[in-house]
Amino acid sequence: MANRFPAVLTTSSELSREWRSRSSDYGWAFPSDWHVPAVDAVCDAIVAEADVWAPAERLGRSRAGAGVSLAEALVDVDGLAAIAPPRYTDPLRRAVSLGWADRITAPPSTVADPLTGLATPEYLQVRLGEVYRAAEVDAEPISSQWALVVLRLDLTRCGGWLRTLPMILVADGLRRVFDGGESLALLGDSVAVVLCRRTDVLARRARLLCSMVSDQIDRDPQVCIPAPSVWIETLPLNYRSALDLIAELGR
Known part of the structure; x- marks a missing residue:
């Protein structure tokens, strides 16, 4: 079986770049909005062989807040799972799904963006x-x-x-x-x-x-x-x- 976590992906940034490339190949609609801080947190956790649940939940919430459908968010995560150790596949999908659902069902906390002053x-x-x-x-x-x-x-x-x-x-x-x-x-x-x-x-x-x-x-x-x-x-x-x-x- 081929190595799912190539040795060349030794840093978080390298893993992020490979993930982004795969996401683009899988049909991510707008490449400019793919990278969010939670992406870095997920990659940091995987490279450190740490618990990925919390950053993956953050990623799910971020994707939902940007209007990304759950199906598209999970296709994106599958691109990462294809190059990450197998033990991360299920936690990634479950945590992203829960984070996405939390964001969708949460009531808005404000009517304006705090930095720009524009409406939400x-x-x-x-x-x-x-x-x-x-x-x-x-x-x-x-x-x-x-x-x-x-x-x-x-x-x-x-x-x-x-x-x-x-x-x-x-x-x-x-x-x-x-x-x-x-x-x-x-x-x-x-x-x-x-x-x-x-x-x-x-x-x-x-x-x-x-x-x-x-x-x-x-x-x-x-x-x-x-x-x-x-x-x-x-x-x-x-x-x-x-x-x-x-x-x-x-x-």
């Missing part, structure tokens, strides 16, 4: 529910009244504080351009959205947002990332589909 995905879900109910009363298609302006950053090469700083700049730009009571939300560590009314100047405001954030990024010597992607997303016909949409956007 949970708040946006509530706000969308209100908007869809109002559109139903008005008997008007939701897509003709409301839209999402989406901004996504490529943070693939950033780590630690350098993943947080760009989104603080994004939050400042959002508040400058959309200052009329629109709902501004953070969907992930690289995605922010605005729930706003469709108007004749919406496309112009989206372009202004892109330009303003790009300028802030260019002027900050600590931030070296590509210009943001900004687009207007049409809301689907029903609320359930809208929830699926924001979960996907947050990936």
